[in-house]
Amino acid sequence: MNNLIVYCEIEDGIIADVSLELLTKGRALATRLNCKLEALVIGSQLDGVEKQIFPYGADTVYIADDKRLYPYTSLPHTAIVTGLFKEIKPQICLLGASSIGRDLGPRVSSTLHSGLTADCTSLEIGSHEDKKAEKTYENLLYQIRPAFGGNIVATIVNPDHRPQMATVREGVMKKEIFDPAYTGEVVKLDVSKYVTDADFVVDIIDRQMEKSKANIKGASIIVAGGYGMGSREGFAMLYDLAATLGAEVGASRAAVDAGYCEHERQIGQTGVTVRPKLYIACGISGQIQHIAGMQESSIIISINSDPNAPINKIADYVITGNVEEIVPRLIKYYKKNSK
Numbered sequence: 001m002n003n004l005i006v007y008c009e010i011e012d013g014i015i016a017d018v019s020l021e022l023l024t025k026g027r028a029l030a031t032r033l034n035c036k037l038e039a040l041v042i043g044s045q046l047d048g049v050e051k052q053i054f055p056y057g058a059d060t061v062y063i064a065d066d067k068r069l070y071p072y073t074s075l076p077h078t079a080i081v082t083g084l085f086k087e088i089k090p091q092i093c094l095l096g097a098s099s100i101g102r103d104l105g106p107r108v109s110s111t112l113h114s115g116l117t118a119d120c121t122s123l124e125i126g127s128h129e130d131k132k133a134e135k136t137y138e139n140l141l142y143q144i145r146p147a148f149g150g151n152i153v154a155t156i157v158n159p160d161h162r163p164q165m166a167t168v169r170e171g172v173m174k175k176e177i178f179d180p181a182y183t184g185e186v187v188k189l190d191v192s193k194y195v196t197d198a199d200f201v202v203d204i205i206d207r208q209m210e211k212s213k214a215n216i217k218g219a220s221i222i223v224a225g226g227y228g229m230g231s232r233e234g235f236a237m238l239y240d241l242a243a244t245l246g247a248e249v250g251a252s253r254a255a256v257d258a259g260y261c262e263h264e265r266q267i268g269q270t271g272v273t274v275r276p277k278l279y280i281a282c283g284i285s286g287q288i289q290h291i292a293g294m295q296e297s298s299i300i301i302s303i304n305s306d307p308n309a310p311i312n313k314i315a316d317y318v319i320t321g322n323v324e325e326i327v328p329r330l331i332k333y334y335k336k337n338s339k
Helices: 017-033 050-056 074-088 099-112 232-245 253-257 323-337
Strands: 003-008 036-043 060-065 092-096 116-120 122-130 135-147 152-156 164-168 185-188 221-225 248-251 278-282 299-304 317-320
Touching (some): 003 074, 017 036, 017 092, 092 099, 116 135, 221 232, 232 323
Parallel strands (some): 003 036, 003 092, 060 185, 092 164, 278 299
């Protein structure tokens, strides 16, 4: 058990961003553990896919290539992952907390009788002392995530069962190339060794995929509104400010639940995680669930009538006042002074 493996999702021949983020984090963890970083890709027409993965520091790329393996279906992917893990016995497995990862992860962990922590926001390596057993475990994966509705941050460990499995949401980890010239070993798996005809009992007849109209994950500037905006009409001024700044509009869960903004723009524990260069929070109190999704922003500006709003504690700049008065003044100023 001397390797860390990342399950890499692929769509239209492109490795998913969340998988590249996990490879980046996996490289740091593998270096700490002095073990190999490995990757697993399952799909069809995967020639050359390793070129997308090696720059992120992977030492080994396992490839299961079969026309029946794309698009994703539960049974064959689970059979391949569990079969491979029984052979290579990884100590850690990381997956994206996507629709695929949330389906595949529990199936694999249940089959292998290992633990799984979902929706982690941080991963670290550390020790754990079991006082009852009078035993100390070294080099465990700290699986860190918000719990009890985001009111606490829990650190979860899996001392005895392997692999230690965790899913991580997109945007939580940084995506960073380790070495553009890095290379490793490619291992092509014999798919027939792991699957049977019974695993392909489900056929995908058609797929309808609608891309999100909002691109808040990749936005360098985000103007986000909370319940304090007061109404859907109040949010209209945020769209004006965003258009002036070349920004995207985001929202807190409270604003989305109130119908002020659509769900695809929700930022936080139950929405998307963002890390823009500039985050302008308008009328957002700053509950921990929201902060978990934007606290890595480079610069945070808070506009709030409450000087004691929790978000002010992490903000770089605080403007105390009514958003109905401040936001229009910002729009007027930037329209006048922007080239």
